Amino acid sequence: MIATESASAFLFLPAIPYAVLITLFYLQTDGFDNTSHGYSILKTLPVLALAVITYYRATMIRERERQFHALALLCGAIGDFLIGASSSAFVLGALAFGVGHVCYMI
Numbered sequence: 001m002i003a004t005e006s007a008s009a010f011l012f013l014p015a016i017p018y019a020v021l022i023t024l025f026y027l028q029t030d031g032f033d034n035t036s037h038g039y040s041i042l043k044t045l046p047v048l049a050l051a052v053i054t055y056y057r058a059t060m061i062r063e064r065e066r067q068f069h070a071l072a073l074l075c076g077a078i079g080d081f082l083i084g085a086s087s088s089a090f091v092l093g094a095l096a097f098g099v100g101h102v103c104y105m106i
Contacts, residue, residue: 018053021046040084047077068103075100 025042051073054066061069075096082093 015053018046018049021049037085040081043084044077044081047073047080051077068106072100072103075103 025046028042051070054073055070079093079096079100082089082096
């Protein structure tokens with residue numbers, strides 16, 4: 001029983017940096033309404049961290065699905081960056097989100 005509890009706790013350890021990055025983003029940008037390159041970078045860091053966590057730590061799903069989920073998250077981060085950095089990059093950001101959604105369905 002103790003081994004199972006410690007293994008469960010170990011699986012949730014990567015969630016700590018993700019939560020810290022979201023908190024840092026919120027505090028550094030004074031909310032979620034801003035458009036600048038610094039804002040876009042801070043906005044994408046939590047999603048990039050989640051993509052890395054998914055790729056390396058999501059052991060409950062098959063490898064192929066894990067890779068596509070990580071790729072989908074990466075596409076979402078790229079879409080967030082493009083949309084947040086410039087209003088003229090909205091279409092490219094939407095395309096990145098679209099590719100990410102296709103990766104989720106594969």
